[in-house]
Amino acid sequence: MSLPATIHTSVGQSMISRVTRFYNNSASDARIELLQNCRRAGATRVDIDSFELSDRPVLVIRDNGSGIDDPAKLVTLGDSGWNDEIANREDPAGMGVFSLAGHRVEVRSFSPVANQGWSVVIAADAWESSAPLLIEPYAINCGTEILIDMPSGWGDTLAAAAKKAATCYPLQVFFQSEHCARTDFLAEASRVETWNGCRIGVLRGRNYRSSAEETVNFHGLTVACPMPSVSEIGGDQCWHVRVDIVDAPALQLVLPARKEMVQNAALANLREAAEAVIYRTIATTGSHRLARELWQRAQALGVILPEAAPWLSGWLPRTADGDGIVLGERVAGIPMVLVPNEEPYIEQCAGRVLCEAMPLGGVLVREIAGFEGYDWYDALARVSELSFRVESDAGVHSYSSDTVLPEGIETGRVARILLDVAVKSSRGATGEDDRHSLPTDVLIAPDEGWYADLDQTTILLTSDSTIKPHELASLIEDACFCPSEDSGDDSWDTQHSYFEKRARHVANDLLLGEDAAILERIRDVLRDEVNWLIPEGRRVAIVAGRGEVTLSYAADEMTSEPA
Numbered sequence: 001m002s003l004p005a006t007i008h009t010s011v012g013q014s015m016i017s018r019v020t021r022f023y024n025n026s027a028s029d030a031r032i033e034l035l036q037n038c039r040r041a042g043a044t045r046v047d048i049d050s051f052e053l054s055d056r057p058v059l060v061i062r063d064n065g066s067g068i069d070d071p072a073k074l075v076t077l078g079d080s081g082w083n084d085e086i087a088n089r090e091d092p093a094g095m096g097v098f099s100l101a102g103h104r105v106e107v108r109s110f111s112p113v114a115n116q117g118w119s120v121v122i123a124a125d126a127w128e129s130s131a132p133l134l135i136e137p138y139a140i141n142c143g144t145e146i147l148i149d150m151p152s153g154w155g156d157t158l159a160a161a162a163k164k165a166a167t168c169y170p171l172q173v174f175f176q177s178e179h180c181a182r183t184d185f186l187a188e189a190s191r192v193e194t195w196n197g198c199r200i201g202v203l204r205g206r207n208y209r210s211s212a213e214e215t216v217n218f219h220g221l222t223v224a225c226p227m228p229s230v231s232e233i234g235g236d237q238c239w240h241v242r243v244d245i246v247d248a249p250a251l252q253l254v255l256p257a258r259k260e261m262v263q264n265a266a267l268a269n270l271r272e273a274a275e276a277v278i279y280r281t282i283a284t285t286g287s288h289r290l291a292r293e294l295w296q297r298a299q300a301l302g303v304i305l306p307e308a309a310p311w312l313s314g315w316l317p318r319t320a321d322g323d324g325i326v327l328g329e330r331v332a333g334i335p336m337v338l339v340p341n342e343e344p345y346i347e348q349c350a351g352r353v354l355c356e357a358m359p360l361g362g363v364l365v366r367e368i369a370g371f372e373g374y375d376w377y378d379a380l381a382r383v384s385e386l387s388f389r390v391e392s393d394a395g396v397h398s399y400s401s402d403t404v405l406p407e408g409i410e411t412g413r414v415a416r417i418l419l420d421v422a423v424k425s426s427r428g429a430t431g432e433d434d435r436h437s438l439p440t441d442v443l444i445a446p447d448e449g450w451y452a453d454l455d456q457t458t459i460l461l462t463s464d465s466t467i468k469p470h471e472l473a474s475l476i477e478d479a480c481f482c483p484s485e486d487s488g489d490d491s492w493d494t495q496h497s498y499f500e501k502r503a504r505h506v507a508n509d510l511l512l513g514e515d516a517a518i519l520e521r522i523r524d525v526l527r528d529e530v531n532w533l534i535p536e537g538r539r540v541a542i543v544a545g546r547g548e549v550t551l552s553y554a555a556d557e558m559t560s561e562p563a
Helices: 013-021 027-040 084-090 096-100 154-167 265-283 292-300 344-354 469-480 492-512 514-533
Strands: 045-053 056-063 105-111 116-122 135-137 144-149 172-175 191-195 198-206 214-218 221-224 229-231 237-245 312-315 327-331 336-339 363-366 381-392 395-399 412-414 416-424 434-440 442-446 457-462 540-545 548-553 556-562
Touching: 027 045, 027 056, 027 096, 027 144, 027 154, 027 221, 045 154, 056 154, 096 105, 154 172, 191 265, 198 265, 229 265, 237 265, 265 292, 312 336, 312 363, 327 363, 344 381, 344 416, 344 434, 344 442, 344 469, 381 412, 416 457, 442 469, 457 469, 457 492, 469 492, 492 514, 514 540
Parallel strands: 045 172, 214 237, 336 363, 336 381, 412 457
Antiparallel strands: 045 056, 056 144, 105 116, 105 144, 116 135, 191 198, 198 237, 214 221, 229 237, 312 327, 381 395, 381 416, 416 434, 442 457, 540 548, 548 556
16 A cells, blocks of 8 residues: 555544534533524524423424525534625534434424425434435425424523523523523623724622633623733732624634633734723723733833822731731821831731831831832832840840741840841932831740740840730730641631630730739639639639639628538
């Protein structure tokens, strides 16, 4: 055998024997394909109905379009039979009717060329056999009517499938003679632009976009397709788009089931156009909070925006619980000092000094890395270094989030604690930083950053600190409480309650002395475990020693018993 000189693409006959596997045999797939054919046929109305015919349930789809000229085209895989105009505009694949493969189907249609109606019955087992199908005359003067023997599972989904199909479909659809409501696919858009045969609508919604969200409408067939979205800094919503395809031949659906877009150059161009529409919409709002990278992207797309609005949120120390950043009030038009993100225990201790008055010469604001490069942002003063200096019997030591305290410094009182802060006058400043040494009275230093374990946390107080036990306990909680999210651990409430109690014990031990701290622990136990047992309106006196407890009702000295 010799090799051929040339070869050409073709469709093997074996393809016909597999047509029942092209679609998923659902009512949804069937209505998608048949409704698209009704629209291409120039229909203005589609009726969907179901009834019993010879003791079997039948689905009927009827349109008032032009009808089907050549019955052979109907069952020729890959040959759509549409005219050149429709073929060029919509790329029909000649596979739609095969969404019914495996079902008994009767087609009744009018042929304008032959000027007569016809019908054909396709048995359930005829789709894959290529057996001859008998064409018979039928009294129909326009359009096409298709009768499908329904599987049992279709009945439960038929109404929902019909109504969903009609929602964004351009023609009127009636299900069992009831008009199905229609809506503009872009009804919720705040702004709509037309581009290359598409309508692009811009919406605002949650930052999280589901990959299953339907973003493209192809003449009533809605599909999920990733589209651009743009989020502004500090907001919980983003700008995103939906696309309504009107007449865009280069935008195509993956065959045969048409449930996703073909990833081609036309789709890439559409995405870029949609992104530009988002930025043009943002331009109409008057101001924005885009990161500079997105601002530059808008310029690259031909959309000139002003810089982001020149305001920032006041700085407040964040807590260890989730590392959440707490934002203060909006600050604008006055001197500001940028404070970078530090570990929560650093921020909490520094905040005792930094949140009083304006020790650094301006209102403290939270650093926003995304704004780097804007002129107004780069001109702001900023904290370039932040650390603590501890003076104790063990010497003078510097502490920051990158270091650990040396051995010899243990929880308790020290001579002095200073917060050392360096401030750069602007992003591009080349001179010496301004340096500040601010006295403070508390330093919380977890061992190697593991700040949820108080047994491994060093807590230092200056000898002249006047912090109250409840204030120190609250500071320890904000600086160190970080619940475990392991599935085997207790709930957040249980973990928090335990940590809160431990923080109170630590604070009491440091500030009240041993005797008073013991009494506070006993009071905690009584409050948590005993109070609820005491009857309403009564009081109980307790005298306890190691191994002996005496109880009495305060209002009834006769009732007393040892515990």
